[in-house]
Amino acid sequence: MPLEKYNQKRDFSKTKEPKGIRKTSKGALQFVVQKHAASHLHYDFRLEIDGVLVSWAVPKGPSADHDVKRLAMHVEDHPMDYIDFEGIIPEGEYGGGTVMVWDIGTYHAEGNDDASKDNALMKKQLKEGSIKIVLQGSKLKGSYHLFSIKDDDKQWLLMKGNDEFADGKAFNELSIITKRDFNAIAKGNDVWESNRKSATKKIVPTKKTERREEEKMAHAAKSDGAFSGDDLADAKKITHFPENWRPQLATLTDAAFDHGDWIFENKFDGYRALIQIQNKKATIISRNGIKFNGKYPEIAKSFDGTPQDMILDGEIVVEDSKGKSHFQWLQKYEDHPGKGKLKFYAFDILYFQGFDLRNLGLLLRKKILKAVLPKAANIIYSEHQIGTGIKAFEAVAAKGGEGIIAKKSDSRYQTDKRSRDWLKIKTDKQQEMVIGGFTEPQGGRKGIGALLCGYYDGKDLIYSGKVGSGFTEHILEDLRKKLDRIERKASPFTTIPKEKNVHWVSPKLIAQLKFSEFTETGSMRHPVFLGLRSDKDPKDITIEKPGVVAEKSSDTLTAVKEPQKNRTKSRIEFSNLDKVFWPKEKITKGDVIDYYKSVAAYILPYLKERPQSLRRTPDGIKSEGFFQKDVAGKVPKWIKTRKIKSDSAGESIEWLICNDEETLLFLANWGCIEMNPWSSRVGSLNNPDYIIFDLDPKGVPMKNIIATATKLKEVLDLLKVPAYIKTSGGNGLHVFIPVLPKYTYEHTRQFSHLVSQMVHRDLPEITSLERMPAKRKGKVYLDFLQNGRGKTMASVYSLRPREGAGVSTPLEWDEVNDSLDLKAYNINTIPKRLQEKGDLWANFFDDAIDLKSILNKI
Structure with a gap:
């Protein structure tokens, strides 16, 4: 694509992008990957070929996993001067948004050691639609392949070559030249300038390096240096006042503990409330959204007139002359306002002057809170102790207080969520109960x-x-x-x-x-x-039992979900249990761990002695995560691993083997939403014990998937081969055949291919054996290639990191009909289904067939 198209799309009086001028390629060829937040976030993969940067837009970015293929859309060539462009393209201009230099380096054609031949080889590969290169960048290293998948030259695929750098690890997302993230680049007001006197360029910051909003913040605080605009660097600027936020709630734990990563505050015996201050007017909001201004006008009046907009979290209490709070006095305060002193204890701040502070660490939020809290006799900053929870608890108990709250010092604020980053430890047992009746006196x-x-x-x-x-x-x-x-x-x-x-x-x-x-x-x-x-709300009143058990030691805190008397000692330190993995469904990491604990007895028979290809999604479904195969030095010694030689590189890597519940829960805590075992076991790694038929459903109506699965069952019934079916956990179906582990992967793949051909013969209009997606649009892909050494498929009873939190679930064949609803098989429904139906695959391995005897019948 000539540079004329690049120049035609840009107004260079408005954008700082360089004009398109072709240069002569000499020496080692260069590449750059630029992360681009335009209308859609994507990565621009650019290769120097014949004096220009030949470019592809890669929506999901490059991967370090050999098994992952990324769509790459071929776009217009860019000039060589674009190679280190980092900054802002003005809104309204083509590609308007923020550009980051994500990686940069040199490359050469795969198999070529003579740099003088690279340019000619790359022109040839580009014309043929198949590019194989070796990258020498800071992030991207080793072999990468690009190949066209359509005749129009628009759609390509980008994939990692199978070499020692194909480790599946996630990449650092900061700029490779300035070490900044997108926010820092966008806030920096940088102007890109090309240094025409040398082969390199530079980013030149303007004199105004601080945001105007942050300057206003620091001035508004009037805190004599207590906090500054720099403290708000990681806060998110929002355009609306968030009126509907609700408080974060704490989880009950059984005992006080000491830990250097936690702070400890008094637990107040009152009403939880958010103070919303907007345009100098304060509104008191209860934890359920009820306005409390009429009940406690003195508190609202003390906040009225505050010049800065903010949202504070705290507790309304009534105290006696000794500082002890009385809940009954608070309850009757409207009728007896003179009984006790009404106060508001502030312990957190969520919002300040247009900035969402919830993603800041707790100690930083408290620092800001202390600086901006209005000064009044009935408004008190809630002090805290760091690390010494037992001492804080004993002091409160001696005064007859209700208890303490433990909070992780670096934790973010989780709106309207009960979190295990906040723990409540009570001096006596208390419980809300719903009144259903009363007796006569x-x-x-x-x-x-x-x-x-x-x-x-x-x-x-x-x-x-x-x-x-x-x-x-x-x-x-x-x-x-x-x-x-x-x-x-x-x-x-x-x-x-x-x-x-x-x-x-x-x-x-x-x-x-x-x-x-x-x-x-x-x-x-x-x-x-x-x-x-x-x-x-009465409907919210349930039995409150300890959700976390504290174990005291000098440097660790082990938190688990069951009470001490009902559990055994765990070697796992669970973390971030309240991290949301499915935002829409509000399913957390703790829910994933709970699920795998509930189905451990069912899933483990399908995982034992099988190497695991770990798909780690520590941020939940909002990101694709990454695959990890080699766990050498990365997992505890009590977890079983096995060194297995790679066929391609001839080197051994250490695979994890999941043989027990504790390892299963370790994987869940490690962010492995999905379990992906080999089709073979240790002791017979070259001999799979099942054959896979993957009915790939992309863009296919459900009735066609059902028809394909039914036809496959008919073929296998004719061959007298047992067929077990399960949902994929997404939109497809998987059919498995148990086989004796005495045949190679090539044998099982050939059998799968043969049977797939028989199905396709009978259903040519709705099925396909074509690998390229463009050649099988609207058809069910019979993917027999899943039968290969080291290839993995989501296990029976495995969760899938997709919307809906689906589970790969065994089905009875009479359930495979037009009323089949794949969304019904999810994290919430499967434990109950197992109680009702048990494991539908319980006889799976007992039904293993002798493949040779079946082939002799065909």
């Missing part, structure tokens, strides 16, 4: 006798006992009035309590209780009424 007591309380388990209200202490005479009379208004005839509890003289009520009121312990039957022992809560 006896003797001289007035109002009520006792409250009948419960909690929700799904849609069921479970009875948890009655509460008859903690009431004053005034509280008893007030409760009776409230309860009489919501009286009903029928019990709201799933199991009706055997109590006399009961009045049932609609489950609308929530009681805050303290008690000594739960009995074995789930009832509270020695419960005491503390007050009513109006800041929560």
Whole structure:
């Protein structure tokens, strides 16, 4: 593509991009990969050929995994002066957006050692539509292949050659020449200039290197250096005031602990609230979005007039003269405003002057909070201790306080999420309960006798006992009035309590209780009424059990999800359990670990003694992740590994073997959403024990996939071959045949090819054996090539890192019909399905066939 097209698309009076001038290629040829945030984020892969940069747009960027192919769209040539362009293309101009030099270096044609021949060889390869090169960059190294897949020369594929650099590792995403990320480049106001006197160029920063918004921030803070605009470098600028954010919640843990990476604050006995200040007006918002201005006008008034817009997180409490908070006083504060001192304790800041602060570390957020918090007698900054949780807990317990909150010091703020980065440790057991009824008072007591309380388990209200202490005479009379208004005839509890003289009520009121312990039957022992809560939804009230168990030592904190008495010692230190892996479904990393724990007994028979090709997706489905095969020196010594010689390089790499639940959970904690085992086991690695038929569904209606699977079953039935079917976990289906491990991968591939040909013969209109996607559009691809040494397929019961959190699930053949809904097989449904149906593949390996005897029949 000549440079005329490049020049025609650009107005060089508006863009700093260089004009298109062809140069003479001499010496080692150069390449560059530029990451480009235009209308769509992509990577521009550019090779110097005959004095220009021949260019491809690669949407997902280069990979270091030999098995991964990337679409590469051939675009117009660029001039050689573009090779280190980094900066901003103005909006409205062609390609408007931010450009980063992601990698740069030299290259040569594969198999050629004479640099003087490279240019001629590359012109020939480009014309033929098949390019094989060796890159010598900072990130991209070794063999890479580009080949055209359509006659119009537009669509190509980019893939990593199979060499020692094909390690599947993720790349550093910073600029290779300035070490900046996209945000820094976009904020830097840089102008690109070409130094015409030398072969290199440079990035020249302008004099205004600080953002105007940050200068306003530092001035607005008026904090005498407590924080500056530099503290906000990683904060996100947003254009709207976020009115609908809700607080991050803490997970209950069983004991206090010491740890240098955690801070410890007092746990307040009050109402959680966000203070939203916009245009000098404060609004108090409860954890459920209820406005509290009318209940606590003094707090709102203390914040009114604050010149900066902000959102603060904290707790409203009422304290006595000794500084002890009283929840009942707070509950009745509107009726008795003189009883105690109303205060707001601020412990976090989410937003300030147009900046979203949630992605900043906790200690940095607290630094900003302390600097900008308005000064008033009833507004208090919540102090903290670093590392010494046990000492902080003992001090609170000695004063009769409610407990402490432990927070990971570098944690981000997770809006409207219960997180294990925040842990609550209580001095006594407390629990909210829903009131479902009450008994008549006896003797001289007035109002009520006792409250009948419960909690929700799904849609069921479970009875948890009655509460008859903690009431004053005034509280008893007030409760009776409230309860009489919501009286009903029928019990709201799933199991009706055997109590006399009961009045049932609609489950609308929530009681805050303290008690000594739960009995074995789930009832509270020695419960005491503390007050009513109006800041929560009754449907949200469930049994609150420790979600994390703290183990104390000098330098580690092990957090697990089960209470101490119900678990065994784990060698895994779980981390970032609340990291969201599926944003739409709000499924977290902890949910993935829970899933694999629940299905471990079912999935392990299909993983044991098989090398694992690890697909690691530590950021969840928002990124494609990366494959890792060699785990040498990267996993704990207790995990089984096996050195296996690579056929191509002749070198051994160390593969992970998943033989037990602990290794399975280690993989899940390592970000392996998907489990990808070999088709063969240690001891017979060259002899697979199953054959795979992958029905590739891209762009194909579901009815055609069903028809193809049904025809495949007919063919295999005629051959008297057992066929096991499962969902892919995405949009397709997989059919497996168990075989005795005495034949090679070539034998199993040939058999798969032969049967696939038989299916295609009967269904030529809807199936294809063509490898190139362009030649099989709208047809089910019968991918027999999945049967190869080292090739992997998602295991039975494996999660897939795709939208919907699908699971590769065994099916009964009568389920394979027009009503089949692949989305129904997901992380939420499979554990229950297993309880109902068990493992549909339980006899899989017992049904292994002798391949030779089957071939003799054909």
